[in-house]
Amino acid sequence: MEYTSLLEKQIIGRLRIDNPWWTEGEIHEYYKAMTPRMYLDIFHPLVTENDIKRAIILMGPRRVGKTVMLYHCIQRLLDNGVPQQNIIYISVETPIYNNIFLEQLFTLSKQTLGQPVDSKEKYYVFFDEIQYLKDWEVNLKSLVDTYKNVKFVASGSAAAELKKKSIESGAGRFTDFSLPPLTFYEYIHLKGYEKLMYPTTLAWKGDSIKYYNTVDIQKLNSLFIDYINYGGYPEVVFSQKIQENPGQFIRHDIIDKVLLRDLPSLYGIKDVQELNAVFTMLAYHSGGQFSYEGLSKESGVRKEVLKKYIQYLEAAFLIKVIHRTDDTAKSYQRETQFKIYLTNPSLRCALFQPITESDEEIGDMVETTVYAQWIPRKSTDISYANWRINKKSQGEVDIVGIDPARQKPSWAVEVKWSDRYAERPGELEALLTYMPKNKLTEAIVTTKTITQTKELEFVTLHFLPVACYAYTVAENTILSKYDEYGL
Secondary structure, three states: OHHHHHHHHHHHHHHHHHOOHHHHOOOOHHHHOOOOOOOHHHHHHHHHOOOOOOEEEEEOOOOOOHHHHHHHHHHHHHHOOOOHHHEEEEEOOOHHHOOOOHHHHHHHHHHHOOOOOOOOOOEEEEEEOHHHOOOHHHHHHHHHHHOOOEEEEEEEOOHHHHHHHHHHHOOOOEEEEEOOOOOHHHHHHHOOOHHHEEEEEEEEOOEEEEEEEEOOHHHHHHHHHHHHHHOOOHHHHHOHHHHHOHHHHHHHHHHHHHHHHHHHHHHOOOOHHHHHHHHHHHHHOOOOEEOHHHHHHHHOOOHHHHHHHHHHHHHOOOEEEEOEEOOOOOEOOOOOOEEEEEOOOHHHHHHOOOOOOOOOOHHHHHHHHHHHHHOOOOOOEEEEEEEEOOOOOEEEEEEEEEEOOOOEEEEEEEOOOOOHHHHOHHHOHHHHHHHHHOOOOEEEEEEOOOOEEEEOOOOEEEEEEHHHHHHHHHHHHHHHHHHHOOO
16 A cells, blocks of 8 residues: 555656746746647647547657657647646556556546546546557547547657557547657748748649749758758757767667667567668669579578568668559569668768768669658658669669559659759660650759750650759648648
C-alpha cells in the first residue's frame, strides 16, 4: 500500500511538471519560443473536430517536432478559451509510467486536478510516444469508446508499425496524421528567406500552373545545399552548435535510438550491429538502384533478413523504397531491382560528412532531396523508369507520376544539378525515348540555375532550377494535406 501511494505521488509530481498550464495558464516558455511547423494549421482542426469521435494518431520519425507540435496545439486550445484544467499531456515513455494503462494515467490526472472521473466536461488528452506501451491500440480504442466527451491525441515514432496497429484495431476510431522531416518550403520559411521566392506560372499541358521562381538563384542554391546537409530537423536548423557536429545529434538522437532501441524492441531484432551496417550502406548510396541479391553479396546478410530490415527501416521512416517500371510504364512482375532513398538527405551528412555542390555524390543527394519533397504526399503514386536500351546501355527516367486510374504515366521529371542539358537537350536520350512511347508531350528537367522552355520536334521540355522545383513541390505537398483531411 505504501509503495502504491509513493508511486502515485511520484506520478502526480511528474504530471504537474509536464502540464504547467494547470497552474500557469500556458505551456513552457521553451516550447512557446519555437516556430510552429506549418503542419500545425492542418493538425489543429483535426484535434478540435468534435462531431466525429476519433482519436488522432500523430506519426513521424524522431526529432521532427511531434512533441513540440502537441504543445503548440495545447497552447492554441488555451488561447481559444479551453479551460486549462481540461487539457492533459502524458509522455508515455517516461520510465515512471512503465506498464501503466492509459486509463489509469487519465484517471490519476483527473484526481490530481481534483475532478471527478465521470465528469461530463469536454477534455483534450495527449499521449506522447505511445508506442512504448504494449497493446496501446487496444487501450486507446477502449478509451475512445468509453469517454465520449474526451478528444484523445497520441503520437509515436515507429510510423508504419503504429499505422498497422491503428488500421487493425482502430477501424473507425483513429485518424492517422503523418509529420515528415522538414520540407524545403518549410526550411526556407523557418530561416526567414521566403522573400527570395516569388510566385509565377508555368504553361503546362494547355493550362497555367503555379510555380515559384527566385530573385537570387545563387543564394537559393546555397540554402539548398545547407538543407541537404542540415535541413531535416528543426533543432538542427536553429542551432549553429549542432551544425558544427550534426553527427553527434542526429546519429545519437535519431539513428542510434531507432536502430539500437526502437526497432529491436518492436521487432525482436537480435543483431543490431548488422542492422546498423545495412542502414549505413543504404544511406551512403541513397538514390542508388539495389537488388536483394546484390545487397546480400555486399553486406553478407541473407536476402530474407535483408527484406525484413528494409521493411523495418521504412517503418521507422528512415528510408523509402521506390519501385521500378520499364519504358512502357509497366511494372516488373518479379521485382528484382528498386531504388532506396533516405526520407531526408541530412541523415547522410550525419553519418558521413557535409556535402558540397561539387562533390561526386551531389547528383544522388539532389535526387534524394527532390524525392524527400514528394514522399510525404499520400495521393501521388511515383516510381522511376529503368529499362535496357541495348546490350551496352540502360535507359532511366528519375521520377514518373503514375495515373492510378489508367496505371499509365501522366508526367515525368529528370533531376539534374547541371545547366548542361538546357543547352544540349538532345543528350537527354532516355527521356526523349520515353516520352513519345508513353504519349507524354511535356516533361520537366531540373537545372542548377537556368529557367527556360524548349520546344523540340515532338515534345516540350521545361528547364527549371532544382531548388525552385523542390520548393514548389514541397509547398504543394503541404497543401495536399488539406485535401487529404477535407479541410
